[in-house]
Amino acid sequence: MTMEKLRNFIKEQNDFKSSDLKSEFVGEENLEAKGVNVILLHDGINEIKQAHNQVVYAVFDQTPFYAEKGGQINDRGTIQWAGGSGIIIDVQPTSEGINIHEIEIQGELKVGDKVDAKVDKIKRLLTMKNHTATHLTTAAAYEVLGPSLDHTTSFNDEHGMRKDFAYHRAVTQQELAKIQSLTLKSIHDAIAREIHFTTPDEAINKYHALSFDGDKFDEDTLVRIIRFGNFSCELCAGTHVPNTKDLEDYVITNLESKGNGRFRIKALTSYETVKNHYDNLLDEQNKKLGSLIAKYNGMKNENCNKNIDHAINEIQLIEHNRENIHLFQTQLDELSELLRILEKEVAKKNEANIFQEIKDLKPQLNADGINEIKFEKDNLNITVLRSIGEEFKKNYADLIVILKSQSEEGNFIYVTISESLKGKASAVEILRNQKDIVAKGGGNELAAQGKYEVIK
Numbered sequence: 001m002t003m004e005k006l007r008n009f010i011k012e013q014n015d016f017k018s019s020d021l022k023s024e025f026v027g028e029e030n031l032e033a034k035g036v037n038v039i040l041l042h043d044g045i046n047e048i049k050q051a052h053n054q055v056v057y058a059v060f061d062q063t064p065f066y067a068e069k070g071g072q073i074n075d076r077g078t079i080q081w082a083g084g085s086g087i088i089i090d091v092q093p094t095s096e097g098i099n100i101h102e103i104e105i106q107g108e109l110k111v112g113d114k115v116d117a118k119v120d121k122i123k124r125l126l127t128m129k130n131h132t133a134t135h136l137t138t139a140a141a142y143e144v145l146g147p148s149l150d151h152t153t154s155f156n157d158e159h160g161m162r163k164d165f166a167y168h169r170a171v172t173q174q175e176l177a178k179i180q181s182l183t184l185k186s187i188h189d190a191i192a193r194e195i196h197f198t199t200p201d202e203a204i205n206k207y208h209a210l211s212f213d214g215d216k217f218d219e220d221t222l223v224r225i226i227r228f229g230n231f232s233c234e235l236c237a238g239t240h241v242p243n244t245k246d247l248e249d250y251v252i253t254n255l256e257s258k259g260n261g262r263f264r265i266k267a268l269t270s271y272e273t274v275k276n277h278y279d280n281l282l283d284e285q286n287k288k289l290g291s292l293i294a295k296y297n298g299m300k301n302e303n304c305n306k307n308i309d310h311a312i313n314e315i316q317l318i319e320h321n322r323e324n325i326h327l328f329q330t331q332l333d334e335l336s337e338l339l340r341i342l343e344k345e346v347a348k349k350n351e352a353n354i355f356q357e358i359k360d361l362k363p364q365l366n367a368d369g370i371n372e373i374k375f376e377k378d379n380l381n382i383t384v385l386r387s388i389g390e391e392f393k394k395n396y397a398d399l400i401v402i403l404k405s406q407s408e409e410g411n412f413i414y415v416t417i418s419e420s421l422k423g424k425a426s427a428v429e430i431l432r433n434q435k436d437i438v439a440k441g442g443g444n445e446l447a448a449q450g451k452y453e454v455i456k
């Protein structure tokens with residue numbers, strides 16, 4: 001039975017018992033609760049009175065475990081009682097606010113038992129940091145992008161946060177950087193969390209709280225708002241760190257377009273997590289720079305390029321740290337583009353030279369007494385090999401041409417034969433039967449191409 005069916009089951013129970021089933025969340029500050037009562041057990045098919053070494057669904061009169069809602073992941077943790085212990089796998093709420101726990105138990109658990117409940121503290125704390133980060137990101141995004149920004153959903157767990165929103169145009173890198181620095185500033189400002197229960201009217205008009213998901217509220221019911229000074233205020237049922245400074249650090253890792261004017265921001269918090277993110281990025285950039293320089297050094301002797309020399313000098317002058325990560329990337333992209341242009345020029349030059357080089361090559365008779373030309377040179381792509389083949393065939397009749405080239409992109413082979421040899425030789429057969437190499441590829445009688453490995 002799914003959680004959804006269980007929710008309906010509990011709804012029916014509640015109707016039947018006229019709402020005497022209560023399940024109070026007490027885990028806002030206390031991550032442990034002792035002696036909570038087991039008031040309902042369910043095995044997924046039927047309501048049961050006792051469970052033994054199995055997965056069971058349970059309702060407690062009080063619980064420190066947060067049920068997944070408002071974009072915040074559920075808690076996990078453990079329970080213990082005189083007759084055994086259990087691991088909390090999932091916690092889901094019903095629309096009436098009953099918290100259903102999915103638990104894997106060892107031992108025997110009965111309705112009426114008293115259990116001690118313990119939340120996984122690390123998971124919860126990280127999740128709280130990321131939930132607070134979601135609110136701060138939202139406030140910063142409003143400030144940068146203005147009121148036409150439309151927020152949709154969010155999700156936060158121990159690994160990070162994401163916020164989906166709709167906007168009438170693409171968000172620029174500068175705007176994203178501004179959202180990040182405003183959020184970071186709010187963390188450095190060490191703003192204390194406030195929790196208020198207030199009327200919907202006061203929430204909107206006095207606190208200017210943001211409300212999402214198109215919530216409709218009954219004027220008489222109190223709503224819960226989470227406020228961080230004048231920076232952020234939202235209607236929210238979730239758990240948050242006591243102070244923005246508890247987030248420690250923050251980085252936006254991704255802005256993704258989901259199409260139809262919808263976007264997703266992903267971000268991380270905590271010193272260590274953010275440091276790891278930056279360390280990985282810096283490392284990747286370093287490796288990229290290293291490979292670009294190595295590539296250039298390989299071509300440099302014959303193709304020295306002042307712009308590239310300059311670009312490499314410039315990039316090596318940048319202090320390579322998190323503050324300069326975007327500047328470094330921009331310079332890296334420029335260097336990469338300059339190299340791409342140079343490589344194209346070199347390829348063109350090589351192609352011109354190659355026809356000069358092959359001008360005097362003459363066919364030799366092979367073992368079958370047929371004219372054959374074999375030619376091999378590094379750094380030629382398959383297009384160049386093909387035009388060399390055509391060139392030879394133009395100049396000599398009844399000819400087999402076998403061309404090979406080794407390059408960074410792989411080792412290419414191209415075989416072609418004169419139309420007049422049809423029936424006597426086959427290009428694809430020749431390609432597959434080359435000595436000292438293993439060639440993979442395809443083609444027909446007249447022409448075949450592929451890649452090969454040299455047999456060592």
Ligand SMILES: [Zn+2]
Pocket residue numbers: 070131135234235236237238
């Ligand atoms: Zn929230």
